[in-house]
Amino acid sequence: MTSGVLTVLGCPILEDELIYGIANDDEDKEIFLIKTDPSKSLIEKFRRKGISYEVIDEDDFIANGINREVSGFSIVIKMMDMALHREPADLRSVIQEEVTRISGMSDVIALYYGMCGNFGWDMTRWAKENNLCPVVVFRDKDGNVCDDCIAVAIGGRKKYMELLKEHTGRMYFTPGVATNWNDFLAVNEVFGRCFGCGVEQLKWIFEQCGYDAVVEIDTGLGDSGEMRKSTTEFAETYDFRIIEADEYWPDIYPAKKIYDSAKYIMEMKTKSQN
Secondary structure, three states: OOOEEEEEEEOHHHHHHHHHHHHOOOOOOEEEEEOOHHHHHHHHHHHHHOOOOEEEOHHHHHHHOOOOOOOOEEEEEEEOOHHHHHOHHHHHHHHHHHHHHHHHHOOEEEEEOOOOOOOOOOHHHHHHHOOOOOEEOOEOOOOOEOOOHHHHHHOOHHHHHHHHHHOOOOEEEOHHHHHOHHHHHHHOOOOHHHHOOOHHHHHHHHHHHOOOEEEEOOOOOOOHHHHHHHHHHHHHHHOOEEEEOOOOOOOOHHHHHHHHHHHHHHHHHHHHHO
């Protein structure tokens, strides 16, 4: 039996991976959601999946934590602003600040985040060096950090390099990217600054950059129908072709591993305390 507090810091692009871990865990648990604007789509998906949760105040959680006499295994979730991806240095500093703030109220922290421009950044090691609670991140089968959300969806850095070679100069849509494509474009480090200029201006920029196709990578973790609808909307808006990635590309290992690793750390802590 697991006990303690698993705190999740998440990006909306990776909320399907989080739901996968929660929905496939049969153990009793209480879910607490720190309500933020980026949590809106997660709330809707919780509703569809029949996942119950309680909204809590962030300041209260930081000050008092979770009442462990009431809650055995608790998951506290804070979804964060996708705009952090625009500047890798900002993403790194904000994540480090958040981990430091919540470390004392957590038994383990799971970062449902890609590192997005911070190649080689390992928050697991950073937290250990700074004497904080354990932190788990998305990793591939060789234990390497998955550097961004596309790498998470296809199994890691090595396959991402293969994808870039096979589908050079194309957009990549996972379920999370597809259903958040407006926000994703708005914060993209390449196209984000032009997103507010209008469709025709961005079309012109895509053309100048040689982008005319979107590769649809369906991991099976989201709603496939919703993904196709959103991808089609994007493609029709910007005159893109849709290329369906073959079954070689999707890989849910990183999504399974991050949740299992967090649970394992908590279980080992529980055993050591008994």
